């Protein structure tokens with residue numbers, strides 16, 4: 035067994051310019067000090083890899099502070115309590131924590147949520163029953179608000195957020211059209227998740243296929259991507275369409291100073307006005323008070339087989355940088371999680 039007083043961790047070695055490369059990360063080991071009263075030692079079992087981490091690598095103004103050079107990469111984790119000097123936790127407890135890209139850490143117990151391993155596989159607390167699943171739920175319930183018979187379109191549809199958006203949209207009564215990269219992901223959406231149609235955004239006739247899949251236009255577009263997907267969706271939006279702006283992953287590797295085409299803005303604004311569109315950005319935690327509703331409803335939907343999920347599990351913390359780089363290029367298939375310990 036690994037020496038629990040040593041943590042193996044991945045720190046930010048340098049800030050990327052454009053796409054991250056493995057040299058932007060560094061694997062290190064650090065000896066942990068002894069616990070003081072009130073503290074617990076955590077062994078990280080699963081680390082969530084999420085697109086927002088790309089933003090934390092830049093030293094730019096955002097809704098959250100950047101990771102410092104030499105700092106441990108940030109991230110949601112599921113961990114086991116190894117030893118405890120805190121009466122609220124005992125060895126063997128499984129908790130949801132935000133411990134970052136490392137194998138062990140010391141916590142004072144604040145912000146931890148105990149998980150019941152008998153209720154659901156513990157890795158789902160990072161995916162379908164965690165932040166990405168809740169993002170789908172909150173964005174639809176508060177902004178997208180699909181009604182029965184409406185057409186809902188979502189991109190990055192086989193991923194952690196998108197796969198839940200399409201399925202929850204169907205539970206709300208909408209027709210769900212998913213956009214994903216490649217035939218395997220599209221087949222999965224249509225055949226296994228019950229999407230009404232799935233379109234490959236890499237196909238040469240992507241825009242034509244999307245228009246055919248949405249003969250009555252688009253009432254809700256759950257934006258995860260931006261870029262060429264947005265350009266294809268935009269002309270198909272119906273009057274009074276709702277567009278939760280959840281993520282823009284196609285632009286996360288753009289240079290901050292890169293020039294934009296300013297000429298598109300007036301046309302976009304004109305259409306927003308003419309079609310009475312509602313575009314509303316959000317960060318899931320603004321709806322945190324709805325989390326109990328989400329856990330109750332999502333657990334029920336999973337039990338009924340109406341909400342399914344797929345995990346893409348990578349073994350070993352040393353493989354986290356490469357896996358994260360792949361996430362930004364669509365190499366993951368499902369919720370990307372690193373298994374750090376059994």
Ligand SMILES: NC(=O)c1ccc[n+]([C@@H]2O[C@H](COP(=O)([O-])OP(=O)(O)OC[C@H]3O[C@@H](n4cnc5c(N)ncnc54)[C@H](OP(=O)(O)O)[C@@H]3O)[C@@H](O)[C@H]2O)c1
Pocket residue numbers: 084085086165166169190191192193194195196213214215216219235258259261263279280281282283284285316317318319361362363364365366367368369370
């Ligand atoms: N607002 C919030 O609170 C919040 C919370 C969580 C996530 N998000 C956002 O939600 C989005 C999805 O996150 P996720 O965790 O569910 O990730 P994910 O879908 O599991 O993985 C990312 C996927 O994005 C797609 N992609 C990457 N580059 C693309 C490009 N240039 N054009 C089109 N598609 C591209 C790829 O799928 P394909 O192979 O299908 O292209 C890739 O697999 C991200 O934008 C993320 O930042 C926002």
